[in-house]
Every structure is written in C-alpha cells, then in structure tokens.
Amino acid sequence: MSIMVPSKTPALITSGRQALDSALHQLDQAAEQLGLDDGLRTMLATPRRSLTVSVPVRREDGRLDVVQGFRVQHNVSRGPAKGGLRFHPGTDIHEVTALAMWMTWKCALVGIPYGGAKGGVAVDPAGLTTRELERMTRRYINEILPLIGPEKDIPAPDVGTDEQTMAWIMDTYSVNTGYSVPGVVTGKPMTLGGSLGRTGATSRGVQIAALAALGRSPEGVTVAVQGFGKVGALAAQYLADAGCKVVAVSDVTGAVYAGGGLDVAGLRAWVAESGGVRGFRHADAMAQDELFELDVDVLVPAALEGAITEANAHRIRARLIVEGANGPTTPEADEILAAGGTMVVPDILANAGGVIVSYLEWVQNMQAYSWSSGEVELKLRDLMLNAFTEATSLAAERGLTLRQAAHVIGVGRVAEAHQMRGLYP
Ligand code: NAD
Numbered sequence: 001m002s003i004m005v006p007s008k009t010p011a012l013i014t015s016g017r018q019a020l021d022s023a024l025h026q027l028d029q030a031a032e033q034l035g036l037d038d039g040l041r042t043m044l045a046t047p048r049r050s051l052t053v054s055v056p057v058r059r060e061d062g063r064l065d066v067v068q069g070f071r072v073q074h075n076v077s078r079g080p081a082k083g084g085l086r087f088h089p090g091t092d093i094h095e096v097t098a099l100a101m102w103m104t105w106k107c108a109l110v111g112i113p114y115g116g117a118k119g120g121v122a123v124d125p126a127g128l129t130t131r132e133l134e135r136m137t138r139r140y141i142n143e144i145l146p147l148i149g150p151e152k153d154i155p156a157p158d159v160g161t162d163e164q165t166m167a168w169i170m171d172t173y174s175v176n177t178g179y180s181v182p183g184v185v186t187g188k189p190m191t192l193g194g195s196l197g198r199t200g201a202t203s204r205g206v207q208i209a210a211l212a213a214l215g216r217s218p219e220g221v222t223v224a225v226q227g228f229g230k231v232g233a234l235a236a237q238y239l240a241d242a243g244c245k246v247v248a249v250s251d252v253t254g255a256v257y258a259g260g261g262l263d264v265a266g267l268r269a270w271v272a273e274s275g276g277v278r279g280f281r282h283a284d285a286m287a288q289d290e291l292f293e294l295d296v297d298v299l300v301p302a303a304l305e306g307a308i309t310e311a312n313a314h315r316i317r318a319r320l321i322v323e324g325a326n327g328p329t330t331p332e333a334d335e336i337l338a339a340g341g342t343m344v345v346p347d348i349l350a351n352a353g354g355v356i357v358s359y360l361e362w363v364q365n366m367q368a369y370s371w372s373s374g375e376v377e378l379k380l381r382d383l384m385l386n387a388f389t390e391a392t393s394l395a396a397e398r399g400l401t402l403r404q405a406a407h408v409i410g411v412g413r414v415a416e417a418h419q420m421r422g423l424y425p
Pocket of ligand 1: 250304
C-alpha cells in the first residue's frame with residue numbers, strides 16, 4: 001500500500017488539508033528513496049495521538065464562546081514529543097497534523113532526541129483581551145493536560161503565541177502538579193527558566209542556513225522577507241547585520257520596499273509602535289504579492305503555509321529561498337523551482353534553530369543549570385551546520401533537491417528507530 005496523495009486538491013479543501021497533502025507527499029518521496037515497507041510507511045504517515053478539545057472562553061461582557069483546540073503527537077519513537085502552539089483562526093486538525101509531522105523529521109534531521117508534535121487553537125488572538133487570552137490558554141492547557149509534560153510533550157511558541165503564553169502554560173501545569181515544572185514548555189521568559197538565545201534562535205538559524213547556502217560574501221546580497229513576526233523580523237535583522245541588503249518585507253498589514261535597503265531596526269520599532277509594517281515612512285508601499293516577484297538574491301518566506309504555489313512559482317526570480325516558515329512551498333511549486341534552478345533550503349532544515357535552542361533550554365531546565373549565550377550560540381551553529389552539510393552532501397550524491405535529501409535523512413532516522421525498537425506487544 002502506498003500513501004494516498006490526491007493529485008489535485010479540490011478548491012473547497014482547507015489550507016490545512018493542503019499542508020497535510022504536502023507533508024504526505026514529501027514523506028512518500030522519502031519512503032520511496034529509503035525503500036520502506038508499506039506497514040512502516042503507514043506508521044509514519046499517521047499521528048500517534050491526536051486530541052481535539054472544546055475550549056470555553058468567558059468574554060469580558062459575560063458571553064461564553066467556545067473555540068476548538070488541537071494537540072497532535074505525530075511520533076515519539078526517538079524521545080518526547082516537541083512542537084509549537086499556534087493561535088490562528090484558520091488552524092485545523094489537518095494543519096496541526098502536518099506541522100507535527102514536519103517537527104518529527106526536523107528533530108531527527110538535526111539530531112536532537114525528540115519526536116514531533118504541534119498544537120493549535122482556532123482563534124484570532126488579536127480579537128481577545130489579554131485576560132480573555134490568558135483564560136483561554138489556561139483552559140486549553142487544562143484540556144490537553146494528560147498529554148503534556150517534560151518527559152512527554154513540550155510545547156513552544158509558534159504563530160500567534162509568545163513567551164507570555166508559555167509562562168501561563170508553565171504556571172497552569174505547575175499548579176496542577178503541585179510544584180514548578182519549567183521543563184514543560186520552552187520559549188519561556190528568562191525569569192522562569194528560559195534560555196539565553198531562544199528569542200532569536202529560529203531567525204539565527206535562518207541566517208546561518210542562508211549564509212551557508214549562499215557560499216559567498218553576504219555583502220550587498222539582496223533579500224526579501226515575507227512575514228515580519230517573531231521569525232521574519234529577526235531573520236531580516238540578522239541578515240542585515242551580516243551585510244545583506246533587505247529591500248522588502250511584508251506582513252498582514254501590507255508590504256514595504258526600499259531599493260537602497262530598509263532600516264530594519266527602524267522598521268521593527270515602527271511595527272512595535274503601530275502593529276504592522278504598513279505606513280513605514282522610510283520606504284515605498286507595495287502589494288504583498290509583488291514581494292515574491294522581486295529581482296532579489298534571497299527570498300525568505302516567514303509567514304504561513306502555501307505561500308509559494310504553482311500560481312506564483314514561475315514568477316520568482318530569487319535564486320535562493322530559505323524557508324523560515326513551515327510548509328511555505330507546495331510540491332507543485334517545488335518542481336517548478338527545481339526545474340528553474342532555484343535552490344530551496346527547506347523548512348525542516350532552515351527553521352530548525354528554534355527547536356534546537358528549545359532543546360538546549362529543556363536540557364538546562366532538566367539540569368537546573370544555565371549556559372551563557374556564547375555556549376548556546378555555538379551549539380546552535382554546530383547542529384545547524386552539521387545538518388546542512390549532511391543534507392547538501394546527500395543531495396549531491398543522489399541527485400536530490402535539498403528538501404528531498406533532508407526528508408530522506410529525517411524520515412530514515414525515525415524509520416530506523418522504529419525498526420530497532422520493534423513492535424510491542
Ligand atoms: P508570528 O505570529 O510571530 O508572525 C507571523 C507573521 O506573518 C506576522 O508578521 C504576520 O503579519 C505575517 N503574515 C501572516 N499572513 C501573511 C501574509 N499573507 N502575507 C504576509 N505576511 C503574513 O509567527 P512566527 O512565530 O514568526 O512564525 C512564522 C512562521 O515560522 C510559521 O510558519 C511558524 O510555524 C514558523 N516557525 C516559527 C518558529 C518560532 O520559533 N516561532 C520556529 C520554527 C518555525
């Protein structure tokens with residue numbers, strides 16, 4: 001039996017279902033390369049545990065709203081499940097499953113002892129007051145409490161969540177346990193056991209991957225970044241710090257362009273003040289879609305899934321795409337980009353810096369000890385560059401794209417763990 005991948009996703013199917021189709025397609029290709037049998041393929045294609053919960057939220061005016069929440073543990077054969085928590089109105093069980101699956105391969109690829117998980121709540125956090133958001137977060141965590149724990153499943157920030165969310169989760173879990181358990185989440189504030197270097201870790205990893213893939217001096221290299229949130233804004237900053245010229249960025253509010261290079265620090269300050277990139281005075285406004293068509297050297301998608309599709313892949317002129325986001329490129333777009341000679345550093349490699357430093361944070365929590373930012377950065381760089389070298393070598397050896405090679409390594413390690421452990425009973 002092979003994994004069923006619809007050749008065309010009907011228009012009515014959600015973006016979450018499209019993300020899962022992409023993840024299954026990528027798994028199928030890797031399984032083919034690895035010669036995995038049908039039983040193992042099916043194990044790897046199906047999540048180990050999926051939980052859907054209803055989360056009642058008492059609004060400030062006394063009304064009761066109920067939102068849906070999810071937690072999916074895709075695979076735990078190599079260690080506890082690990083993965084972010086997303087608050088976004090469009091999230092659904094399919095999207096969360098796809099994101100959990102990518103986490104499994106990512107952790108295996110970079111060689112950290114975790115399986116993959118993801119959580120989501122179908123809500124727009126901007127539509128809630130801080131107190132509503134706190135109540136909702138605590139109730140969601142209470143609903144998924146049997147699944148999580150420092151030895152079981154460790155959430156972290158993703159779209160729409162941040163270190164405050166992690167602090168509420170750590171508190172909710174600790175109150176239920178009866179003592180403080182910092183290792184139940186990563187991406188926490190420093191005062192609760194967070195790690196130095198975690199805030200910018202995903203973006204630092206994007207910078208490391210981009211500079212390694214460029215293979216030349218970054219001086220004057222032009223960059224466009226889609227998404228100016230936790231990952232995109234600091235990726236833009238770190239690439240600018242390295243000498244690149246960030247000429248365009250976008251977010252939900254709009255897109256801005258400056259041919260001579262944006263003042264990224266100034267733009268971050270503007271976004272902190274105004275809520276979005278729109279209206280930044282030292283740049284020209286641009287349509288969001290135009291960002292993908294710019295004649296730049298490097299394109300960094302750092303927003304949501306399905307940003308680069310067969311509809312716009314033909315128009316992309318960047319020679320290098322470094323995926324800060326998870327699942328930004330569909331399989332159809334991948335084929336177009338590969339045929340045109342565009343190099344794509346895939347999500348499971350390019351944005352692995354976040355989970356690497358999350359792992360370092362968890363190790364520090366388990367030892368009740370903390371490392372200097374220099375130690376954290378060194379370990380991050382080592383793990384990123386090892387994975388990059390392994391994936392590029394395999395790609396060259398077998399004539400694969402970097403995404404295919406990264407999946408062969410990640411999926412192969414998880415398959416090997418299953419084979420070595422055997423099946424109980
Ligand atoms: P975030 O919520 O902090 O930021 C998301 C950004 O994307 C915002 O600026 C938002 O305005 C923008 N955006 C949304 N839709 C857009 C659109 N259509 N066009 C342009 N911009 C748009 O989220 P984040 O944590 O920065 O996550 C971004 C991506 O990176 C996600 O795919 C996430 O899964 C992935 N990721 C995050 C981490 C992490 O540590 N936070 C780690 C690995 C991967």
